[in-house]
């Protein structure tokens with residue numbers, strides 16, 4: 418069982434985000450970290466490979482600036498190796514270009530399954546995983562909350578509007594997993610040390626046979642034209658509970674005619 | 677106003693989902709003709725439910741029922757677009773499970789980009805402009821397309837009001853998709869519902885949501901009790917959905933439901949940007965949190981700095997005595 422896991426490296430989500438006022442691209446200064454949402458996919462993949470009794474987990478990432486620190490975190494969790502696509506021309510890539518790049522990178526190694534998160538923390542289009550599947554001509558099960566293997570099929574519980582569906586899926590396939598699907602492990606000290614010497618293959622666009630006009634801002638064919646502050650909601654009254662706050666809430670409910 | 681717009685109609689137990697109706701209502705502002713595309717067991721019944729909304733035609737896709745809807749809908753839409761002398765100006769899908777899957781596959785089939793998480797559309801110099809909220813709804817970005825093809829939009833629920841249009845009969849046209857090959861290798865073998873009785877989360881006039889500040893799964897019972905007393909729907913932050921306290925169907929926020937009730941009560945919820953995008957549109961907001969610096973207080977009309985375990989029991993008791 419070989420699994421490719423897409424791992425996005427993003428600016429620290431705790432730091433306030435900012436768009437460049439000229440290009441409207443997300444400012445990506447400083448160190449990037451592994452998107453927390455992807456830690457679930459890494460863990461899921463490690464467990465599936467473990468249960469299958471063989472194979473390995475390969476990380477796939479695209480980042481404009483050669484960043485590897487987020488990949489090192491996932492390697493420390495136990496992934497075997499990583500493929501990083503890095504090229505200045507990738508700045509401003511939209512979801513479709515991203516999917517084209519990731520799909521080409523995934524094809525470098527044999528795989529039975531591709532795992533992604535349902536959506537990235539900074540981009541959250543939620544379309545990249547299924548775009549990858551369509552490019553590769555594969556089935557996809559998005560929003561998986563439980564994944565098990567049954568011969569050459571994956572049995573997946575997929576979230577639905579009202580509950581969940583049980584889906585039987587032929588392999589190879591693309592699966593996007595929700596947070597909470599598994600509890601991601603913390604990298605051990607041994608894992609962190611081992612990660613330092615694990616291979617990260619860094620590729621440029623031309624290594625993948627893609628040209629610069631297919632990706633990045635040039636290939637996006639969509640543009641941000643303006644940016645404005647949303648109407649701020651005014652904060653209202655704040656009270657400290659002195660044991661009687663419940664009465665204030667009831668008063669407010671009466672005012673709204675909720676009670 | 678020229679050209680048609682196609683809308684993905686999601687069939688929920690035989691009738692169109694509320695979000696589909698929102699998209700139909702929006703489409704009328706930008707198109708001379710609005711067409712629906714659905715994957716329904718009973719296209720005629722679905723069409724009947726759509727009569728008040730002014731669409732001329734409903735393409736209903738015929739395929740194996742166990743196929744994932746996104747696979748067959750995207751295949752049908754791509755065939756229809758490619759085979760059409762006058763392709764639609766735009767295709768609107770909800771930012772739902774089926775909507776996202778459909779848009780993702782369609783964008784590859786047509787080699788066209790998608791604008792996602794759209795919360796508003798308007799027209800400028802004949803071009804469709806899309807707004808979406810970033811940084812937890814603090815800023816609004818306006819984008820458009822720079823290509824010549826069909827505009828593909830993923831629209832968030834509750835972005836548009838449902839408006840009836842000129843009522844008319846809806847002609848149903850069957851569209852067959854066959855021989856999909858490997859992409860159709862995922863099949864639904866069973867469906868389970870986790871919804872409970874009471875008002876629906878995204879339709880309720882009052883929503884009471886609980887978060888990690890409740891401390892323990894058992895304490896969610898207080899949220900449910902309060903909800904019951906107020907004829908409200910119980911909701912949740914993702915933290916307690918991920919922790920398995922309540923089913924995913926309860927989740928409010930970016931990856932959960934968007935709610936716009938008359939009153940939203942947040943208990944033990946910090947107010948992360950991803951939670952706030954799903955409830956910021958509520959008319960009135962009450963927050964109970966023991967941390968006076970919790971971000972949720974920045975948008976609350978009434979903020980109570982206090983311990984949920986002290987405030988809720990008293991509130992529930994007082995309401996019971998009324």
Ligand SMILES: Cc1cc2nc3c(=O)[nH]c(=O)nc-3n(C[C@H](O)[C@H](O)[C@H](O)COP(=O)(O)OP(=O)(O)OC[C@H]3O[C@@H](n4cnc5c(N)ncnc54)[C@H](O)[C@@H]3O)c2cc1C
Nearest residue numbers: 887888889913914915929930931932944946951966967984
């Ligand atoms: C891509 C992505 C998508 C996401 N989508 C969603 C989404 O759809 N919905 C969502 O909710 N989140 C979402 N999140 C998660 C979000 O970032 C937060 O982690 C989550 O909302 C936090 O939930 P919480 O407020 O319950 O928990 P916490 O942030 O842990 O907050 C708990 C709060 O309870 C308070 N508290 C503690 N004890 C008490 C007490 N006794 N009485 C009163 N108050 C108390 C604390 O002061 C604190 O403010 C998403 C995250 C990502 C990365």
Ligand SMILES: Nc1ncnc2c1ncn2[C@@H]1O[C@H](COP(=O)(O)O)[C@@H](O)[C@H]1O
Nearest residue numbers: 424479534536537540541542543544545
């Ligand atoms: N640049 C990237 N590198 C690696 N994985 C990515 C990248 N962009 C998106 N993904 C994967 O696709 C998922 C969905 O991304 P998005 O469609 O941007 O919400 C992410 O959570 C990742 O698992």
